Amino acid sequence: MSTDQHALSDVLDQLESSADGDSVTVAEIVEKLGHKSFAALMLIFSLVSTSPASAIPGLTATVAVIVFILVVQMIVGRKCVWLPGFITHRRLSTQKLCKGIGWLRKPVHFVERFLKARYTFLLHRPWLLLPLILILGLTLFMPFMEVIPTSGSIASAVIAFFAAGLLTRDGVLVVLSLVLLAAVPVAVWYFGF
Template identity: 80%
Template sequence: MAENKTRALSDVLDQLEAAAHDDSIQVQEVIEKLGRKSFASLMLVFSLISTSPASAIPGITTIVAAIVFILVVQMIIGRNCVWLPEFITHRRMSTQKLCKGIAWLRKPVHFVERFLKARLTFLLHRPWLWLPLIAILGLTLFMPFMEIIPTSGSIASAVIALFAAGLLTRDGGLVVLSLILLLGVPITVWHFGFSG
């Protein structure tokens, strides 16, 4: 069972790749493929898309920020099934760019999986879970402004992906790491992007 948990990230990439067909894929298809109750999987997928070379697409950071914001709000209020507005679910992504991004992510994901295991699982429940969720809410509000600073949106998305990976693999240690980074990202981006 533990081995299955540590493979959770690769499994999500496998599911996403299996959903890719034709020239483009609708966000709705991604949701249906991963499951309407898979908040962590969906958060991981969309944040990884924004971390991959696909992040070069104008506006992708803002779109991902909006999706993650809506997912987190639903997680905080305890909703069981994912809901996203139609203007998001009807958006389409290039399958070529998506598959290229998935291929690019395989190696780092495989590397990270070697260190993941179930630990500090009490942090994955309320009220502890609210701390990183609230931090992510704040970060997503900041992310649209990161569009003007190269790579900053990818960094923010990577930290959110770490949190989602922690949820999927029941790794509370990774959740703690993501919380520390979540608090530091806006300050770091502001310092290097706007100072001097």
């Protein structure tokens, strides 16, 4: 089993080790995961928004803003993560964060068994630009999804699959994220009406 297959669990471990005290700032999470870890940061915030922690008011909108900023930087080819102060100073409850991480471990371990480096050409330009642009568009709608139960979590799951594909060098996950992305409007329509 290649180390890439453990990449998702490694990110959860890193995040859990940053959870110290009553709360943790976004800046501390970025510091722990590394300033070049676009995919890891995208994965963490989208997973948190997919977990039961998504019930926190404003979390889906915050995740949308973070992912939007990360994707723009990936499109323009920036090497280091930059996030504005109003995001980096935001605090997350350590208890809720750890609860979310605990909830995510089982599905992450299950998914990791099927991951491997394949169709890696999809992770390079120009192929990578299509999913990046589509996810950028998705983030613009996510703040409005807060009013429709579970729709924000579905959108976050799409981003999580894409980020997991980047982290594990698995092009199949990237394609799967695009298939799920096509299902988001259907899910929003179904749950909204």
